Amino acid sequence: MPPNDSAAAQQTGAASYFESVDLTSRGQKEAKRESGDFFREPDPPLDATTAGDLPGIVRQAFHAMGWTELMPVQKRAIPYLLEGRELIVQARTGTGKTGAFLLPLFKVLAAEEDHPQVLILAPTRELARQIHHEFDQMKTATAETNELDAALIYGGVSYGPQLEALDEGAQVIIGTPGRILDHLESGNFSLGKASHFVLDEADEMLSMGFYPAMQDIEEYLPEGRKSYMFSATVPAKVRSLGREFLTDPGFLSLSSGQESVEDIDHRYYLVGQMDKDRALLELIEHENPDSALIFANTKREVRYLSQFLQNQGQNADQISGDLSQKNREEAMKRIRDGDLRRTTSTTSTARAAPRGPARRALRSPWRRWKTSTSSSAPPSATAWTCTATNYPAKKRSRNASTSASPWRWRSVDATSPRRSASA
Numbered sequence: 001m002p003p004n005d006s007a008a009a010q011q012t013g014a015a016s017y018f019e020s021v022d023l024t025s026r027g028q029k030e031a032k033r034e035s036g037d038f039f040r041e042p043d044p045p046l047d048a049t050t051a052g053d054l055p056g057i058v059r060q061a062f063h064a065m066g067w068t069e070l071m072p073v074q075k076r077a078i079p080y081l082l083e084g085r086e087l088i089v090q091a092r093t094g095t096g097k098t099g100a101f102l103l104p105l106f107k108v109l110a111a112e113e114d115h116p117q118v119l120i121l122a123p124t125r126e127l128a129r130q131i132h133h134e135f136d137q138m139k140t141a142t143a144e145t146n147e148l149d150a151a152l153i154y155g156g157v158s159y160g161p162q163l164e165a166l167d168e169g170a171q172v173i174i175g176t177p178g179r180i181l182d183h184l185e186s187g188n189f190s191l192g193k194a195s196h197f198v199l200d201e202a203d204e205m206l207s208m209g210f211y212p213a214m215q216d217i218e219e220y221l222p223e224g225r226k227s228y229m230f231s232a233t234v235p236a237k238v239r240s241l242g243r244e245f246l247t248d249p250g251f252l253s254l255s256s257g258q259e260s261v262e263d264i265d266h267r268y269y270l271v272g273q274m275d276k277d278r279a280l281l282e283l284i285e286h287e288n289p290d291s292a293l294i295f296a297n298t299k300r301e302v303r304y305l306s307q308f309l310q311n312q313g314q315n316a317d318q319i320s321g322d323l324s325q326k327n328r329e330e331a332m333k334r335i336r337d338g339d340l341r342r343t344t345s346t347t348s349t350a351r352a353a354p355r356g357p358a359r360r361a362l363r364s365p366w367r368r369w370k371t372s373t374s375s376s377a378p379p380s381a382t383a384w385t386c387t388a389t390n391y392p393a394k395k396r397s398r399n400a401s402t403s404a405s406p407w408r409w410r411s412v413d414a415t416s417p418r419r420s421a422s423a
Contacts, residue, residue, distance in 0.1 A: 039088055039239065042250025046083070048075040054103070055082065060141035061106045062099075065134070071096030073254050078104055081228060086249040088229045088242045093201070095254070097230045098134050101198050105172070106138065108195060111147035114169025116189055118196045119221070121177055121214065123204040125154040126319075126332060131200065132174045148172065151189075155179040156324065163188060177205065177213035184220050191220045199245065202231040203238050211241070218245055277308050284314065284342065291335075294344045306344040316342035 051062055051070050058078075062070075070078070073091040080087045081104035091097050105118055122128040132152045139145045151165035153175030162179075166189045173180065173189070183189060199205065205214065227246045231238050232255070242249055271279040284292065294309075296302045299320040309316035317340055319331050334340035 039234075039242065039249060039251030041252070042080055042085060042087065046079040049079050050075065054078070055107055057106050057142065057145065058082070058103050061103055061138040061145065064138050064141040065099070067099075071099070073097055074100045074103070076252055076254065077101070080250060080252075082107060084226050086227050086246045087252060088231070088234070088246065088249045089252045089254070090231055090234045091252075091254040093232050097200065098131055101200070101228055101230060102131070102135055102138060105196065106141070106145055109145075109148055109171055111144055111171065113171065113193075115193050116151075116170065116173050116191055117194055118172045118198070119180075119191060119194050119217075120172065120174045120198040120200060121180070121205065121217070122174070122200045123176065123208050123210065125156060125176060125328065127201060128152060128154050128175050135172060135174070150174055153180050153183060155182075156328075177210040177217060181213045181216050184217065191217075192222060194221055195225050197221055197225050197227040197245075199227075199229040199231075199241075202229050202241060203233045203235065206237050206241065214241075214245075277305070280305070281309070281312055281314075284309075289341075291338070291341050292343070294342060296344060296346065299346060302344045302346055309342055309344070314342050315340060316344065319343060319345040 049070065051059065051068070054062060073089065073095050077087060077089050077097075077100040081101060089097065089100065091100075101120075109117055120128075120131060122131060129152065132150055135150050139148045139150075149165065149168060149170040150172035151162060151170035151174070153162050153173060155176060155178055162183070166173075166183070173191075184191070199214075205211075227249075229238075229242050229246060229249070234242075234251075234253070269279060269283070280294070294305060294316075296305055299322050302318045302320045303322070306316050306318035317331050317334065319328060323331070331340065331343070335343060
């Protein structure tokens with residue numbers, strides 16, 4: 001064998017023992033796409049729509065909301081839902097996702113059929129109520145759509161009104177997975193003729209532990225239904241859920257890499273573990289925002305912070321799963337009316353909080369630091385995080401001569417970690 005051929009054969013043999021792996025971010029994403037870990041954009045793609053292009057009854061439902069223009073997520077998603085193409089939509093909370101999946105339903109709902117035709121799952125009672133409220137507004141568009149009914153199903157309240165709504169033949173079922181599964185297992189209604197299935201805030205439902213209930217509910221749905229999933233984030237578990245519940249869905253990403261509102265100024269403060277409640281109070285007193293959402297990791301911490309702020313004379317209250325539904329509704333009404341200035345909450349409950357008046361979003365993670373990204377806060381708000389540290393005392397020393405704020409924190413601008421930002 002000629003020397004050149006021998007060398008080539010040796011290289012070929014050596015190459016068979018090695019596998020080339022591209023470790024760059026682009027290479028890893030390509031590998032995931034090839035393995036099916038990523039969803040692909042709808043094929044063929046559809047052009048974005050406008051309010052004037054909507055079908056007659058859908059356009060009337062749109063105007064019944066008092067809207068004048070579709071939001072970006074609605075422009076992109078509605079054409080696919082109108083064609084009945086299964087879809088996963090990634091978009092931030094508060095960007096109009098509810099309208100994106102409710103409006104197209106008016107094209108397929110039949111008021112003369114008194115059985116559930118659509119099932120909409122939401123992670124929290126507040127979000128379920130918000131969806132139900134928007135549906136009730138939209139259905140006033142025409143005399144025909146006004147004959148449609150939606151049953152609102154969630155825990156923490158009596159079964160009576162829910163059973164009554166189901167017995168009256170509600171065409172749309174809106175609620176949380178736990179109570180809906182309870183009704184299904186009790187035989188209170190059937191999903192055998194349901195044609196559409198919507199998962200709203202899918203990432204939050206998974207983080208709240210609803211996956212087993214969602215699996216059980218899916219068993220009651222017919223195989224031929226159309227399914228849609230909306231989520232603020234689409235990590236691996238959400239993608240897995242999409243593959244399990246949807247059939248060859250298209251994927252629209254309107255917030256990839258922009259899960260937090262860009263106009264929020266993010267900061268975090270490194271303070272001692274025992275100083276965080278006082279540091280939080282100092283921040284509130286120093287900045288004196290008109291209203292603020294204060295996030296904590298657990299319901300116990302939410303209760304503590306609410307009581308602590310009330311004891312310090314702050315107009316504060318809490319929203320958490322431990323409250324009765326009546327008290328939760330009263331707190332939400334106070335927020336909407338502008339009567340409550342400081343609201344402590346877990347992040348999951350706060351997703352359904354009324355948006356607009358809050359000018360500050362604060363996070364107090366007592367066990368771990370998490371990036372403070374609040375989609376509940378409006379643009380131009382400020383997000384603060386107070387996190388514990390074991391730094392020496394000199395880095396968190398008390399300075400009684402500082403009139404504006406007697407505490408000194410090491411403040412870091414979260415949007416530029418290498419740069420120090422003043423308190």
